[in-house]
Amino acid sequence: MKHLMKGTFIIFLSVLSLRTLGLPTGAPPDSCKDLMPRHPGSAKQETYPPPYQVLPAAGQGRVRLILGSPHGLAYEGFMILAHDSETGEFVGEFANLPDSARIVECTQGIKNAVTHTNVSKKHNLEFDWEAPVNYEGTIVFKSTFAQDYSTYWVGVESPPVNVRKRSIDVLTSSTPISTLRTTTPPYYSPTVDYETKDVEDPFYAGCSSTKNCFGTPAGCIEAKNCIAAVTVLVQGERYLFELQGRDSKYVAVGLSDDSKMGDDSVVECANEGGEIALHMSWNSGKRNIRQPMQEGAVQLESSAIKDDIITCRFWREKTTVVQGREYDLVSTPYNLLVAAGKSLKSNGIGFHDTAYDATGDAKLLSDVGGYTTASNILIRVHGALMLASWIGTASIGILLARYYKQTWVSSQLCGKDHWFAWHRFFMILTWSMTIAAFVIIFVELGEWSSEVIHASLGLATTILAFIQPFMAAARPHPGAPRRPLFNWAHWFVGNAAQICGIIAIFFAVRLNKAKLPEWVDWILAAYVVFHILTHLILTFIGCASDRQASQRVNSFPMKDMHSRGSMVHPDARQDAPHAGIRKFIFGIYFVVIVLFTTALIVITVLAPIEDTWVTFTNNIKNY
Numbered sequence: 350m351k352h353l354m355k356g357t358f359i360i361f362l363s364v365l366s367l368r369t370l371g372l373p374t375g376a377p378p379d380s381c382k383d384l385m386p387r388h389p390g391s392a393k394q395e396t397y398p399p400p401y402q403v404l405p406a407a408g409q410g411r412v413r414l415i416l417g418s419p420h421g422l423a424y425e426g427f428m429i430l431a432h433d434s435e436t437g438e439f440v441g442e443f444a445n446l447p448d449s450a451r452i453v454e455c456t457q458g459i460k461n462a463v464t465h466t467n468v469s470k471k472h473n474l475e476f477d478w479e480a481p482v483n484y485e486g487t488i489v490f491k492s493t494f495a496q497d498y499s500t501y502w503v504g505v506e507s508p509p510v511n512v513r514k515r516s517i518d519v520l521t522s523s524t525p526i527s528t529l530r531t532t533t534p535p536y537y538s539p540t541v542d543y544e545t546k547d548v549e550d551p552f553y554a555g556c557s558s559t560k561n562c563f564g565t566p567a568g569c570i571e572a573k574n575c576i577a578a579v580t581v582l583v584q585g586e587r588y589l590f591e592l593q594g595r596d597s598k599y600v601a602v603g604l605s606d607d608s609k610m611g612d613d614s615v616v617e618c619a620n621e622g623g624e625i626a627l628h629m630s631w632n633s634g635k636r637n638i639r640q641p642m643q644e645g646a647v648q649l650e651s652s653a654i655k656d657d658i659i660t661c662r663f664w665r666e667k668t669t670v671v672q673g674r675e676y677d678l679v680s681t682p683y684n685l686l687v688a689a690g691k692s693l694k695s696n697g698i699g700f701h702d703t704a705y706d707a708t709g710d711a712k713l714l715s716d717v718g719g720y721t722t723a724s725n726i727l728i729r730v731h732g733a734l735m736l737a738s739w740i741g742t743a744s745i746g747i748l749l750a751r752y753y754k755q756t757w758v759s760s761q762l763c764g765k766d767h768w769f770a771w772h773r774f775f776m777i778l779t780w781s782m783t784i785a786a787f788v789i790i791f792v793e794l795g796e797w798s799s800e801v802i803h804a805s806l807g808l809a810t811t812i813l814a815f816i817q818p819f820m821a822a823a824r825p826h827p828g829a830p831r832r833p834l835f836n837w838a839h840w841f842v843g844n845a846a847q848i849c850g851i852i853a854i855f856f857a858v859r860l861n862k863a864k865l866p867e868w869v870d871w872i873l874a875a876y877v878v879f880h881i882l883t884h885l886i887l888t889f890i891g892c893a894s895d896r897q898a899s900q901r902v903n904s905f906p907m908k909d910m911h912s913r914g915s916m917v918h919p920d921a922r923q924d925a926p927h928a929g930i931r932k933f934i935f936g937i938y939f940v941v942i943v944l945f946t947t948a949l950i951v952i953t954v955l956a957p958i959e960d961t962w963v964t965f966t967n968n969i970k971n972y
Contacts, residue, residue, distance in 0.1 A: 374451075375464030376428040376493075381439070381455035384428055384493045384503050399502035401494040403429065405510055406551045407517040407653065411444075411480065412510055413662075414490065415554040417473035424471055426495035430455060430462035431478055434487040434509060441488070445477045447559075447584065473555035475582065480512045487511050552593050552660065556580065563685050563720040564593075565706035566864060570719075577689035577704035583715045588678050589650070591662045592618050594689035597703045600659050603632060603686035604676055608707040608724075609795070610635060613686060614671040616647055617698055618661035625652035625661050630697065631672050632686075634796070639697040643669065659689075682711040685720065705862070727793040728862050732953040734786035735857075738779045739810070739850030740876060741946035745939060746775030747843060752887040755925040756932065776843075780814055783850075787811045800860055806853035813846035851877065864956040869949070876945045883938050887931065894926040 376386065400422045406413040416427055430453075431440045442460040443452060449471060455461035463476060478490070490507035511518045553573045556562035562570045564578025575593065579602040582589040594600025598620050603613035613632040618625050627649040629640045646669045652661040667678045676683075685708045692699030709721040750772045757767040765773075787807070790798075798804035820839055825832045855873055858865045 373468045374466055378453055378455060380428055381430060381462055384491060386495055386501055399494055399505055401505060403490050403492050403505060403507035404551045405507050412478045412517060414478060415473055415475050415551045417554055424494045424496055425468040426465045427492060428462060428464040429490055429492040431488045431490050434489050441478050441480050443476060443478050447474055450474060450476060472558045475555060485513050557719050561714060561717055563687060563708055565687060565704045567722045577687050579685060579687050581714045586667050588665045588714060589662060590665055594659045596657050597659060597689040598691050598693050599698045600689040604683040605686050608684050608709060614676050618659060619693055620654060620659055627663055637697060678714055682713050684708045684711045725862060727789050729954050731786045731790040733950045734782040736949045737946055738782040739847055740949060741942060742775040742778045743847050744880060744942050746772050752891060756928050758924055780818055783811055783814045803853055803856040806849045810846050810850040810853060813842050817842055869952060872949060879941060887934060890927050890931060
């Protein structure tokens with residue numbers, strides 16, 4: 350009797366354990382026929398559509414499947430298999446399974462289905478389905494998702510997938526329901542969703558949860574709208590990279606010891622005549638040099654070109670040797686560099702004129718989590734200083750020297766005429782900020798920039814600005830024979846510096862590192878128009894003033910015929926005619942220039958400004 354009670358108690362515990370855990374190691378083979386969970390007891394009959402979906406992505410002879418929830422919900426168990434849509438027969442085999450999944454042989458010796466190995470919470474599991482060599486037809490993946498022991502959905506279908514002798518195309522409409530299921534929890538077939546809603550791009554599925562993702566511009570991984578991006582999925586000791594680039598001829602990823610280009614191992618996916626080719630290359634400084642492909646180092650798994658988007662997936666060996674350097678993906682942390690461009694060379698890729706960015710920190714590729722973008726604070730500071738110099742202080746200082754030598758002359762500032770004191774103040778600011786910006790950008794780059802036009806104009810601006818104060822220190826006294834020559838030289842060098850600076854700023858808008866929107870060109874164009882218009886108006890007012898004054902001292906200051914400090918001149922301590930309107934124009938000019946400068950600095954410092962604005966508005970809404 351004692352043994353009988355003990356046996357009964359053991360049976361009771363076994364049943365209770367089975368009731369509690371269900372089938373923690375996955376579905377048995379007999380579930381292939383109906384996909385029904387073999388859970389003892391009653392199941393919770395849900396009446397709403399499941400929060401899970403099966404997303405297929407076509408490759409070369411295979412389909413990459415992602416099992417997940419668009420709402421981010423986890424699931425404990427699942428089972429999936431592939432049916433021919435006409436015959437209902439099992440088709441193909443599954444491969445490249447993660448640790449939390451295992452094969453189920455619905456047919457002896459054939460890997461027909463996949464199920465879970467444990468009841469841990471799962472998000473966005475990925476694995477492959479491989480088509481038979483000569484198979485032609487349409488298949489549908491059918492799945493069961495178990496949110497927990499008693500809540501599950503049977504018959505969740507993927508979009509149809511056409512297979513034509515290993516050429517695969519994922520359709521956008523779902524297979525119609527041919528049989529109503531009344532003995533199972535609610536049957537789900539997405540008859541409308543795939544036609545009326547955009548299917549989530551599987552490229553981003555699993556980012557920061559099952560794989561590492563990095564892209565540009567900043568925040569694009571979360572928004573799922575990257576211009577160029579890379580993902581890294583680690584399966585045991587296998588490293589699966591996936592690249593995606595928009596409006597580009599190539600997209601590439603580099604492994605680097607830092608966040609700067611130079612001494613990096615690069616893998617490129619290039620659109621060569623409508624076909625994606627995989628290449629290896631090496632960054633030597635700012636130059637990219639194509640390398641011969643190493644046998645077994647990288648292997649292209651799948652690729653696609655659709656809607657001007659390049660996508661490719663490739664495996665990279667855990668250990669490779671490039672340019673005499675060993676790249677050990679298992680134990681060495683790396684920065685990721687991602688780039689895309691619109692041009693290809695005869696034996697390489699062109700400049701990354703579409704996108705370029707780098708991660709801020711090096712980390713192991715197996716450490717799944719978010720990447721931070723490399724800091725470009727020095728680039729932002731350089732841009733802000735140059736804008737403040739040549740849109741702001743230089744514009745005001747030059748205007749004062751050109752048109753205001755005989756305005757505010759009734760008083761002085763620090764023993765100097767107001768125009769001279771403020772002109773010197775603004776130009777010293779311009780000189781200081783320009784030199785600082787020049788030093789900062791060379792500290793950031795460490796070498797001559799590959800943006801030749803912008804860099805050359807910036808260098809010319811810096812050189813011209815640098816010599817200005819030394820020219821001013823050596824100027825002849827007023828009335829000296831060489832004073833007009835100095836005046837013209839000083840005027841020419843100053844204006845040439847500003848013109849070069851403004852043109853360099855126009856070219857900066859197109860730089861990838863600047864991340865400025867193209868509409869900034871319109872702000873710069875508006876500034877140029879306003880600046881020129883103000884000079885024209887003041888020139889006409891100066892001519893009108895000359896006709897009323899006893900000496901031509903306002904419109905042609907280069908002649909410098911009289912000293913403003915000399916009391917001999919009859920107009921020495923009297924403002925030239927029309928001083929009131931000149932002061933009014935200066936007030937307007939000063940305010941507008943400050944607004945232009947402030948707006949451009951804010952756009953530069955917060956670039957990309959569109960993403961910053963979206964984040965700001967979302968925070969406001971959430972608040």
